[in-house]
Amino acid sequence: MRLELRGITKRFGTFTANHRIDLTVEPGQIHCLLGENGAGKSTLMNVIFGLLQPDEGEVLIDGVTTRFSNSGEAVRRGIGMVHQHFMLVPVFSVAENVVLGFEPTKSFDRLDHQRAREEIRSVSQAFNLEVDPDAIVEELPVGLQQRVEILKALSHDAELLILDEPTAVLTPQEIDALMAIMRSLAASGKSILFITHKLKEVKAIADVITVIRQGEVVGTAQASDSEAELASMMVGRDVNLTVTKASVTPGDEVLAITDLVVRDDRGLAAVNGVSLTVRAGEIVALAGVQGNGQTELVEAIAGMRHVESGTITVKGVDITNHTPRQVLDAGVGHVPEDRQLHGLVLSMSVADNLVLNTPRRAPFARHGSRNLAAVNENAEALVTRFDIRTTSTQALVSSLSGGNQQKVIVARELSRPLSLFVASQPTRGLDVGSIEYVHRQIVSQRDDGLGVLIVSSELDEVLALGDRIAVMHAGQISGVVDPSTSRETIGLLMTGAHVESADA
Amino acid sequence: MSIDVKPETPVTAARIPVGRTRGIGVIMLVIGLFTALVFGVGSGFSAHSSLTFNPVSLTNAPWRVGTLTLLTAWSNVVLGLAIVALGVDVLARLPRRGVMARFGVVAVLFFFALLLWAARTTGPSQINFVNLTAVLIGSSALAMVLVFGSLSGVMCERAGVVNIAIEGQFIGGAFVGSMVASTAHNFFLAAIVGALVGGALGLVLAFLSLRYLSDQIIVGVVLVTMLGSLSSYLNLQVFTPFPQYNTGNLAPNLPIPLLSKIPVIGPVFFDQTGFFYLMIVLVALVSFGLFKTRWGLRVRAVGEHPQAAASVGIKVIGVRYANVIMGGAIAGVGGVAFMASQGQFQPGYTSGLGYIALAALIFGRWRPSGAVVASVLFGLSVYLADNLQTYQVPVPTEILGMFPYVITIAVVSGLIGRVRPPAADGLPYKRD
Numbered sequence: 002m003r004l005e006l007r008g009i010t011k012r013f014g015t016f017t018a019n020h021r022i023d024l025t026v027e028p029g030q031i032h033c034l035l036g037e038n039g040a041g042k043s044t045l046m047n048v049i050f051g052l053l054q055p056d057e058g059e060v061l062i063d064g065v066t067t068r069f070s071n072s073g074e075a076v077r078r079g080i081g082m083v084h085q086h087f088m089l090v091p092v093f094s095v096a097e098n099v100v101l102g103f104e105p106t107k108s109f110d111r112l113d114h115q116r117a118r119e120e121i122r123s124v125s126q127a128f129n130l131e132v133d134p135d136a137i138v139e140e141l142p143v144g145l146q147q148r149v150e151i152l153k154a155l156s157h158d159a160e161l162l163i164l165d166e167p168t169a170v171l172t173p174q175e176i177d178a179l180m181a182i183m184r185s186l187a188a189s190g191k192s193i194l195f196i197t198h199k200l201k202e203v204k205a206i207a208d209v210i211t212v213i214r215q216g217e218v219v220g221t222a223q224a225s226d227s228e229a230e231l232a233s234m235m236v237g238r239d240v241n242l243t244v245t246k247a248s249v250t251p252g253d254e255v256l257a258i259t260d261l262v263v264r265d266d267r268g269l270a271a272v273n274g275v276s277l278t279v280r281a282g283e284i285v286a287l288a289g290v291q292g293n294g295q296t297e298l299v300e301a302i303a304g305m306r307h308v309e310s311g312t313i314t315v316k317g318v319d320i321t322n323h324t325p326r327q328v329l330d331a332g333v334g335h336v337p338e339d340r341q342l343h344g345l346v347l348s349m350s351v352a353d354n355l356v357l358n359t360p361r362r363a364p365f366a367r368h369g370s371r372n373l374a375a376v377n378e379n380a381e382a383l384v385t386r387f388d389i390r391t392t393s394t395q396a397l398v399s400s401l402s403g404g405n406q407q408k409v410i411v412a413r414e415l416s417r418p419l420s421l422f423v424a425s426q427p428t429r430g431l432d433v434g435s436i437e438y439v440h441r442q443i444v445s446q447r448d449d450g451l452g453v454l455i456v457s458s459e460l461d462e463v464l465a466l467g468d469r470i471a472v473m474h475a476g477q478i479s480g481v482v483d484p485s486t487s488r489e490t491i492g493l494l495m496t497g498a499h500v501e502s503a504d505a
Numbered sequence: 506m507s508i509d510v511k512p513e514t515p516v517t518a519a520r521i522p523v524g525r526t527r528g529i530g531v532i533m534l535v536i537g538l539f540t541a542l543v544f545g546v547g548s549g550f551s552a553h554s555s556l557t558f559n560p561v562s563l564t565n566a567p568w569r570v571g572t573l574t575l576l577t578a579w580s581n582v583v584l585g586l587a588i589v590a591l592g593v594d595v596l597a598r599l600p601r602r603g604v605m606a607r608f609g610v611v612a613v614l615f616f617f618a619l620l621l622w623a624a625r626t627t628g629p630s631q632i633n634f635v636n637l638t639a640v641l642i643g644s645s646a647l648a649m650v651l652v653f654g655s656l657s658g659v660m661c662e663r664a665g666v667v668n669i670a671i672e673g674q675f676i677g678g679a680f681v682g683s684m685v686a687s688t689a690h691n692f693f694l695a696a697i698v699g700a701l702v703g704g705a706l707g708l709v710l711a712f713l714s715l716r717y718l719s720d721q722i723i724v725g726v727v728l729v730t731m732l733g734s735l736s737s738y739l740n741l742q743v744f745t746p747f748p749q750y751n752t753g754n755l756a757p758n759l760p761i762p763l764l765s766k767i768p769v770i771g772p773v774f775f776d777q778t779g780f781f782y783l784m785i786v787l788v789a790l791v792s793f794g795l796f797k798t799r800w801g802l803r804v805r806a807v808g809e810h811p812q813a814a815a816s817v818g819i820k821v822i823g824v825r826y827a828n829v830i831m832g833g834a835i836a837g838v839g840g841v842a843f844m845a846s847q848g849q850f851q852p853g854y855t856s857g858l859g860y861i862a863l864a865a866l867i868f869g870r871w872r873p874s875g876a877v878v879a880s881v882l883f884g885l886s887v888y889l890a891d892n893l894q895t896y897q898v899p900v901p902t903e904i905l906g907m908f909p910y911v912i913t914i915a916v917v918s919g920l921i922g923r924v925r926p927p928a929a930d931g932l933p934y935k936r937d
Contacts, residue, residue, distance in 0.1 A: 071815075071818060072815065072816050072817070072818065073817060073818015073819075074818070076816075076817060076818060077818075082816070084816070086812075087813075088810070088812060088813035088816040088817075089810070089813060090805070090806050090809045090810045090813055090814075091809070091810070091928065092809055092928070093802075093805075093806070093809070097802060098813075101802060101803070101806055101813070101814070101817050101819070102803075102814075102817025102818050102819055103817070104799040104802060106798075106799050109798065110798040110799050110800055111797050111798055111799075112797065112798060112799055112802060157817075
């Protein structure tokens with residue numbers, strides 16, 4: 002299918018999300034749409050997929066102007082979309098999910114499970130996408146769930162496949178598998194529109210790259226262009242992709258974890274005998290595929306999860322099974338993994354969120370009543386110092402972009418004297434500019450002698466920031482290595498292999 | 506080339522924490538020992554309890570059977586030990602599934618032991634027999650109403666809308682049902698009008714919660730309160746001055762030839778009103794529809810993940826409207842059925858049955874079949890709570906009346922088994 006967009010403009014009130022966007026996807030082509038969060042990629046996809054109507058411009062399919070009033074029409078016309086958040090019913094089987102909306106039936110409206118299964122098998126075979134049609138979707142790993150999404154699109158005879166940030170939830174191995182699938186689909190003549198902000202992936206797979214910024218196409222690029230060129234095109238200025246750090250001699254131990262055992266929500270030992278230290282003036286980066294106990298480890302440190310056995314000490318003080326407030330008082334700053342759930346109160350103002358960890362303390366409160374002047378003064382100062390883009394300190398924190406929300410948390414945590422700074426996935430979902438900013442802050446704190454523990458599933462981030470890299474697998478530390486260690490070795494450690502002489 | 510993605514984390518099916526299963530096993534043991542000791546040994550070894558099986562009303566009497574006299578103590582010791590055995594089985598094997606079903610069996614055995622104990626010869630009351638058939642017929646009338654209510658809940662909640670207003674739909678159905686039945690002398694017509702009223706109330710709930718995204722629970726509670734007051738007012742204004750509009754509405758039994766002659770089973774299952782048979786047909790229909798048909802797949806998709814349903818062109822809001830209206834209609838018929846089992850309308854006489862139906866819906870895990878099992882259990886306990894006074898049991902009957910709610914709290918809190926409502930149940934859906 003040949004998809005052509007001509008001068009697509011979409012406004013929300015006075016805000017122009019897309020401005021005169023031209024784009025052509027040729028059959029058999031992998032076309033990358035590169036842009037930061039908030040650049041208007043999702044709006045454009047929703048226009049193509051019939052979820053939004055453009056204010057100006059037209060969508061042409063194989064040269065014919067087309068207008069979809071809902072996504073069902075787009076699907077029938079051969080456009081398939083793999084959403085970032087899967088559009089799958091978790092409790093349904095693979096077959097039920099794939100046929101939903103297009104169900105084969107027998108008499109009395111009965112579902113024809115046999116035909117559904119056969120349909121899936123034939124599509125599976127045609128595109129080499131093995132999935133058990135009777136498996137329940139929620140019991141499949143994320144990579145396979147995504148495969149079900151792709152299968153669903155293909156079974157509706159999609160000729161154009163839109164993949165919206167498809168790698169955000171995948172492990173490195175699953176990303177490789179997805180890339181292979183995309184290549185083979187393109188080879189069989191399908192058109193692919195791949196939306197992402199990750200430069201490495203774009204370079205790995207794109208035939209054509211269109212870069213959009215603030216709702217406008219700023220140009221096209223080649224996969225052979227350097228990451229720095231792509232990044233500066235996407236952000237609109239030169240971006241420093243490498244983190245520069247001076248070498249620092251680490252001081253005393255600030256965090257010591259010994260033989261820690263922590264259970265997850267299902268009662269299984271998610272952290273199973275972890276020992277780890279962080280010294281003053283060093284960044285320890287905890288690497289590993291998500292779901293190997295990193296989340297539970299950090300929650301245990303922060304006092305958010307019960308410790309089964311083992312100890313956690315901060316500067317020699319035992320904080321095992323202390324409450325979050327006691328942990329904060331011990332001088333631990335924490336940037337939680339889920340910033341909207343655990344890091345912010347979305348329905349409160351920026352100013353209030355900036356004092357969430359110290360609301361009852363002078364100068365923000367006196368004799369049990371709040372001192373709003375001090376709260377606002379603090380907010381003004383931090384907004385300036387941390388370059389938080391907000392209309393006012395009284396604006397709801399939910400109105401901020403993801404990057405600025407994260408800056409609010411970082412600003413709050415770093416605005417008081419700390420011994421240890423723990424940040425979980427500190428740059429997940431942030432745009433390049435914000436990533437750069439957060440990284441600089443972390444490094445400067447470390448230079449000032451703070452002990453830092455970073456948890457990240459992005460290997461690039463781990464390598465860029467870590468003075469030492471601890472790799473976690475299946476609840477245990479499979480190795481602690483130097484940042485000069487090769488990606489391959491760290492990748493092996495992430496799969497649980499114990500590499501000889503890997504200890505730094 | 507086939508690409509193989511290996512699961513990074515082991516796939517573990519959602520499971521009931523072992524500790525909870527153990528807890529329920531212990532509760533079963535306690536109930537079993539209590540039954541054996543208090544109802545068994547405690548009633549003395551000379552006491553007798555008699556069971557009779559012939560229904561009180563002999564209009565369509567089944568083949569008569571004699572009276573069964575049991576030694577109270579030993580019967581209850583046996584029942585108690587059976588409960589203990591079930592508890593031990595749960596503790597020993599910690600089964601993943603069927604814990605709730607086992608608990609249901611325990612509850613039935615416990616009720617039976619309670620009846621034998623209450624009716625023992627040297628007991629507190631003069632009555633020294635239990636008419637098992639009468640107990641079952643009495644509870645079946647309540648269970649039927651509960652089934653109508655919980656089926657209504659299944660229809661709504663499977664599509665993602667919580668229908669707290671079942672009680673209100675009962676009241677509305679019962680009121681107009683009585684009026685129509687009294688004037689037209691036609692229960693079929695009464696059922697249709699009841700369905701219309703219930704469906705209209707469903708439409709109000711759907712309109713407020715789907716169009717204006719109001720909180721479904723609040724809208725539901727408001728509807729119940731409104732219907733309660735409105736029916737009291739109308740009762741005073743219409744039925745009190747004109748009692749002829751609210752009288753003589755006991756639905757006639759429609760015995761099925763031959764089958765209705767079987768002792769116990771006949772009178773309970775095959776000598777019932779048309780509403781009872783309609784209920785059975787509805788259970789089968791809803792069950793088949795939800796789990797075997799394209800319609801059901803779409804309804805469940807809407808209740809689990811409305812965005813996913815919308816992305817393949819299913820009209821989420823339309824499905825929800827249709828289901829909430831149909832669910833309301835079913836509850837409306839349930840109200841007529843209740844009225845027809847009582848003979849007339851009285852303000853407030855549904856006394857929370859709509860809420861017990863919701864409890865049955867949860868206990869039955871949002872499945873029609875489960876709702877039936879739960880309704881039978883709850884119907885039995887409500888009936889016993891209402892009727893045990895005749896045996897002068899030295900236990901406040903209100904304690905028994907708590908049973909459905911205690912069970913529901915235990916189920917919802919995850920004490921017994923694990924329940925999982927439809928993922929989008931009660932959440933507003935907005936097209937973006």
